[in-house]
Amino acid sequence: MSDSVADNPATRPFAVRLTGVTKTFGGVTALSDVSLDVRVGEIHALLGENGAGKSTILKILNGVHAPTAGRIEVYGEPLDVHTPEAAKRAGIGMIFQEMSLVPTLSAAQNIFLNNEAKDGLGLIDDKAAARRARELFETLGVEIDPKALVGDLSAGQRQLTEIVKAISRNVRVLILDEPTTALSGGEVEKLFAFLRRLKSEGVAIIYVSHRMDEITRIxxxxTILRDGRHVVTAPMSELTLDRIIEYIVGRRSRGFSDVERRDASRGAPLLEVRSLSGPRKPVSVDLTLYAGEVVGVAGLLGSGRSALARVLFGIDRKRAGEILIRGAPVEIASPRDAIAKGMALVPEDRLRQGLILEHSVESNTSLSILDRLASWLFVSSAKASEAADRQIDGLRIKTASRDAAVRTLSGGNQQKVVIGKWLNAEPDIFVLDEPTGGVDIGSKAEIIALVRDLAARGKAVLVISSELSELLTASDRIVVMSDGRIVSEAARDAFDDPNPNNDVGEQLQFAERKLSQIIQKAHAHV
Known part of the structure; x- marks a missing residue:
């Protein structure tokens, strides 16, 4: 690429061009006459609510779906064969929101699956694969054992392995679908540095995320889509956050600023943990959740936040310590025990732990209350339908019907099904691990408003989140974890902006900076 072209992004050639692309599934139109162009050496954000058509475009580019109509060009050449193999030959690599890793294989084996290194005899060379995988992890600045089974990795480590898998081939177009959902702030920075390097080398990058702070930075x-149609394409320098949100949702919205914060009316302790330790993490944690209170848990990847949730819910056995519910000691050796004690968990990984993807929306929302729906040995269809409709209407779940398979829903609507499942069970203690992961900006505020409403109804809520703005909006109190321990605790008002003249957005940014400093300081002292 010449210096003049490199210095003027608008004159760079197109890496990807979609012209008049339409995609229908049966009688449903997912995309209608959509055009998109991405230039060489550009990071191009693709934005829209869940169901706007983003994932459909990405899957068409990656050869998973064929367009019903329209034209696709990659570096000036028409992409007429619509298969994943053809997309790879064209230089397209994609990181799916629904990870494509095989849990029973090692990280290295996943990275080079169908592209295995061979020795002189033509046999698969796992040592060479592990060595090359380690080098690729180093380019991202992360330490992951390439020989570790993917099933044993954390969600963040699996996400980073998925990213390395995509870049292991010489891609010319890299597509990232919600790549930072499971990453800590430090891991996000490393990813961004790597993407900027790819960009400088001429790689075209299509970046999908619901995190607006990431989009404005990277x-x-x-290009913004709404209801399967193109709304606008513009340089980021011409798009304010308010304007982006308005284009996405079709109306003016202030995001988390729309969430009403009422003073908590704190009641009696519902959940107490004393010196609680898990197999590795958490480590000697003391924490109390009161009725009517939302407690946020902050910390970097590996700090022990999700491990705490797993021990509380009986997925991992506690190694030491005590759990009390309503002042009485309890033994929680399994999720069944936790549910019986009035606890619910919205897990970090909804696809593997929160849903049965091939089952219907009705079936999934009924899972937590089958005993209530059953008469003798049979589940009442009428009662199950009523329970599903209650959550579809209350959470505004976008689905063709209650009988639609959950796998056909967008990521945000899948998350609403997980939440709806537990709302039907009416527990008193909610543990929410990344409750808005992969959820569009229009729905994030709805979920956080729901969290506040649960507290107002006397529930105790523990919210684990990597999004600081989400924690600060939802929580009455915030604890910071590092290396499995709680190292800091403060009431929400400890993060208030001392300048009352700043608007709500500026006040939230001040609080985020203050909380981020505490998290980073705690991590530095580990």
Whole structure:
């Protein structure tokens, strides 16, 4: 690429061009006459609510779906064969929101699956694969054992392995679908540094995320979709956050600023943990959740946040310590025990732990209350339908019907099904691990408003989140974890902006900076 082209992004050639692309599934139109262009050496954000058509475009580019109509060009050449193999030959690599890793294989084996290193005899060379995988992890600045089974990795480590898998081939177009959902702030920074390096080398990057702070930092241009149609394409320098949200949702919205914060009316302790330790993490944690209170848990990847949730819910056995519910000691050796004690968990990984993807929306929302729906040995269809409709209407779940398979829903609507499942059970203690992961900006505020409403109804809520703005909006109190321990605790008002003249957005940014400093300081002292 010449210096003049490199210095003027608008004159760079197109890496990807979609013209008039339409995609229908049966009688449903997912995309209608959509055009998109991405230039060489550009990071292009693709934005829209869940169900806007983003994932459909990505899957068409990656050869998973064929367009019903329209034209696709990659570096000026028409992409007429619509298969994943053809997309790879064209230089397209994709990181799916629904990870494609095989849990029973090692990280290295997953990275080079169908592209295995061979020795002189033509046999698969696992040592060479592990060595090359380690080098690729180092380019991202992360330490992951390439020989570790993917099933044993954390969600963040699996996400980073998925990213390395995509870049293990010489891609010319890299597509990232919600790549930072499971990553800590430090891991996000390493990913961004790597993406900027790829960009400088001429790789075209299509970046999908619901995290607006990421988009404004990393993207050069953005294309926004709504209801399967193209709304606008513009440089990020011409798009304010308010304007982006308005384009996405079709109305003016202030995001988390729309969430009403009422003073908590704290009641009696519902959940207490004393010196609680798990197999590795958490380590000697003391924490109390009161009725009517939302407690946020902050910390970097590996700090022990999700491990705490797993021990509380009986997925991992506690190694030491005590759990009390309503002041009485309890033994929680399994999720069944936790549910019986009035506890619910919205897990970090909804696809593997929160849903049965091939089952219907009705079936999934009924899972937590089958005993209530059953008469003798049979589940009442009428009662199950009523329970499903209650959550579809209350959470505004976008689905063709209650009988639609959950796998056909967008990520945000899948998350609402997980939440709806537990709302039907009416527990008193909610543990929410990344409750808005992969959820569009229009729905994030709805979920956080729901969290506040649960507290107002006397529930105790523990919210684990990597999004600081989400924690600060939802929580009455915030604890910070590092290396499995709680190292800091403060009431929400400890993060208030001392300048009352700043608007709500500026006040939230001040609080985020203050909380981020505490998290980073705690991590530095480990």
């Amino acid at each position: 993207a050069d241009r953005a």
